Amino acid sequence: MATLVLSVVGRALGGPIGAVLGAALGGVVDRDVLMRPKGVEGPRLASLHLQTSNYGTPLQKVFGTMRVGGCVIWSTDLIESRSKSSSGKGQPSVTRYSYAASFAVALSGRPIVGVGRIWADGNLLRGSGGDFKVSTGFRLHLGGEDQPVDPLIAAAEGVGFAPAHRGIAYAVFETLQLADYGNRIPSLTFEVIGDAAPVSVGAIAEALSEGSVAAADAVQPLAGFAAYGDSVGSVLDTLAQAGGAWFAPVGGTVAMRAGCASEREIANGETRSVGASSGKPHRAVAALESVPRQVTLSHYDLAREYQIGLQSVRRPGAGRREDRIELPAAIDAGTAKTLAHGILARGEAGRERRSVTLGWDALDVVPGACVTIAGVAGVWRVTGWSLEKMVLSLDCVRLAGGTLPVAASPGRVLAAPDVVTGTTVIEVFESLPFDDALLSAPRVTIVAGGTQPGWRRAALLYSLDDGARWTPLGSTAAPGSMGRLASLPGRGSSAIADQAQAFEVDLAYSAMTLESADPRALDAGANLALVGDELLQFSTATQIGARRWRLAGLWRGRRGTEAAMGGQAIGDRFVLIEAESALSLDLPLAALGADLRLLASGTGDVDGPVATRVMVRGTSVVPPSPVHLRWRESGAGDACVTWVRRSRNGWRWSDGIDVPQGEEREAYRVTLLWNDGRSQLTETHEPRVVVASGDRVGGVVLRVVQIGTQGESDGATITIPDGYG
Template identity: 55%
Template structure:
């Protein structure tokens, strides 16, 4: 700087004395002109929180690990995506979604990588590098030989796409905007520019291009953003926060702090100044001349790099407060230590010593450390004057080193970083769980992820063996799904099953199951599918991890009693809830076919996850009759009676017969002897009669209700020969 230039010039003209005088004058010029204490614009914490896109915005130089907003340097227009659902006799719905591609400049020096990314305060990318939405992403680290981004080159043309060499920037490709009001969200990035902590000396050397340095060990910073109106602004911000000062040394200005090598001097009292005052003096400013409290604002890594403030307070009079904004990442204890040291430094500066020394003391330059006879501690030279061959040094006390302080970062409200994991789906034809009568087959898709952060997946449907696929929208909210670990075995649909239990392994350990009393069960609580059986459970016992044991089972609900005891290890388990099921209405022509589902979420590979189920139309036909009873009549005939059921009115709220739910009441009765052919007849009441001849041999009776859309499952009664009938 100026001290270096004037030192060389003074030496050439006046030898050693001239060199000393030139160096001192240069130091005065540095201090009064280049580093004069006036209003400055250094790094401010709020400048790192808001993403900008203004032309001419300064891009910071990042050191260590920092969280920055960056500057949008390129973007496409919003890209509209149109999706049509329905068709084949169903209403058609057209939905629109929007994506954008853009680039964000992060650092004016190379970086090593990017960690987490926040969008509007929520995690867009986790610590493991997993994105929470589907998007293309590339990082250009800022090397001097990096090539233009291929997307920008394709959009702008090869010859018009800058490579932004020396600038680290990130490119997003087709980022979905639905969660951000269909606009590019405000993003912040966790950027790793160097390994380990960043030393202030290294920062000064780089931003000053060799003209700035630091003396001795300095407090290590986890990260720093060199951002401000000038190099001077950044350097003085570091100096203020570290309680240091600059000294001219050879070809550089050196940042000093604390004690060190010092020159011993003695006040010579050499003469008086032009106004007759003694050149040697001691002054102590009033107590309130120094701030009573000092706050240091910083970025706290323990708070996801959000702003933290540590405050130091001294005893005594005064009510003024001072604030230092340090655009650096440091923990709470380090910030507290710096705040207390800066306050002690300000308090120590109240006392000043003015020394009158012979001209030979010209070599003692501003910034040098001195010890003064009969004065404790070390002092630094803050100002130098030369008058009538007497050197006057204005000295300020150097505060002693303080022990490390302990502090808390306070309550941390970090954005949750939940792993998404791979999509897991359960696909099944939905039994008749609604109050109304179904008119078409309905396919249910329940989905979740192997990680707690899973939020959804796109669905494709095929009902022609995979020959063609159509969009089926997206999954609903994450469901509680898993696999059967221990099947419940046999049971009865008429009684609560207290003998058996069902063990399930849920998709991830964050899923939970709860208990329900009898009243809640009657209202439909804890309704679940185990294989093809619809059931309810009263108690859920956690077994550790993602495993649960279910007790108090209500089996075979809504006409699924035929599936009781058919489960095997690995069969699906799904807790049914309206907001966690994606329901797909299928055409009646799909009955008898297999429906296939393909799901693809953020955590899945390009092939996605497949599932499927046979379509039998189970919600379109009545449930099987129940309470079959055979009674021998006096004339030798046998009267068989049963109770019909309905696919509507399951709650039985009025206490009278359930609604029919069909166009008419009809039954198909099939009698099959132990040897011989089956005889069938249609009846119009829940009763049938067998002759004495029919009862002469063992036989079975199958009864199916005839519905508007097909036959119910059979209810079977085994009849012994009449002679064995009691």
């Protein structure tokens, strides 16, 4: 930069020759006086990934695509939420607390194109598909000079008091759930896209210097670079090292030069003017040990999610010196190794230096120029320039040839899992409890999952008054295995194991699986599934497609659902019932007969919450219908009808004698139904009734229900023919 300043001054004072003299004089002044004060450093590898919130922290300017930490520039206090739940009657309620926060993070001191992945404490918060793994509202401000104030910040700080941060790209997180991060704001890093494609070091230098440095031929591309440091000069030095470049005066400005193309040929210094110094050596070669034997270059590796990668190259021969170079740019392993080769090659070539003396007519050969020397092989860069008594002395260093691309491996990559979340799939139904509990109020079961493997949970709200009021229910249980019927199980019997029939289901995604179970596991409750409205168990699960499974070895009509056997249709629900994925919701008795509405909101539900509903019929609190209805003649034309009661608990029939009563009393309501529409109602306290001969005239249908503590069972029917037919 001193060269630039003095060159401009020289041109103003003395025309073209003055400009050349000014540029040469500028080379005498230590460039660091203007560009890099003592102790000032450019970007380091570790600094870019650290999230800060300190005043005065330099804000990086992102070029290409780069992973950076950002700086928290605004935040709210923690937002506390409470939810209360109970495990059932007689159990104490549990109050759970959750926390969230809203905050803004500055990402770049220049406009950007967008943001890709986001990491929180090293784990993906936002995947490459743009899906968030944790619930949050997210807005991105690209840093334009016309960007508006963020509405959340304006609402919190007041209109007129919230800055728009124009010229600064920043992200706003609204109500980020903090449960996964120890109830604190996590350390965030962002894949910031400053430009849509890789950017050359020359273009970056030109942008940072606001045009004071021309890009020239510094074309080394970088996939990403974050300009971060105490001065522009320190960053330019870093870029020059990355591109094997140097700075040279060109006209009235400074150019970032690279490569080895010669601009002109100069003489070999045979002519000296009278009075010029003599005895200066024309050629000097430094010892091999003066250059490193090994160069190790550290960088941000694209294949390692921008984690630090190392590439080393080693030359043969003498020497013990090893140089380690930090290049805080995003490049792949092959580019890093190629750059290390170039650094080593430039060091070896630079051992040879030449001094030539020329007449004053060669004043236009300025420091930084590339020349060939008559009779000497190679291309040389002018590094020193002096004029004494109209004799021009040039110091030159040999330039290395171009470096061919080198292949390299980034090593083993342990990337953070990027599993797509997908949208929520939820099923809610009422059935007898799966733990043989005797309920005094209705209970519904909620099973939820997602359309992709990354789905974890969804927040729940429910309403019993058609949406007039909504009650928070916390979050869903573990993801369940769910799908849709691709073929039907047909009709069957709940009394025997069905080894003949099978049916097929399409699960929600290909990574979801089912397992087979032996009879002992089935007896313990394994592989219980809701198929349409029927609960059944299956012993054999066979995968026959990416998402399709064939289920056989069926135990039908479990827990009193035999009435639903054969009533399924293609596309009906399939839900595997497991303890860890089934969430129970106990409702008041007043909910009987009401519609339960449910809203589920997961991180992937970008189109809004998923809604479902179920009628609370009391299935969970009434006994199953009686079974094994039989009739026999009892004399004089009368018919004796008997049946077997069932219970809400004791489904495993562990004692082999009788199932528990399960109700406060044993009682049945019996209805006789005739073809002419007449009916007759009676009540009994034992599982039998006598139909008189007169009531059998023309045949009669008998319907019996068990009266439970909380309501009546479904009815079971039997037809009794005319006793005189």
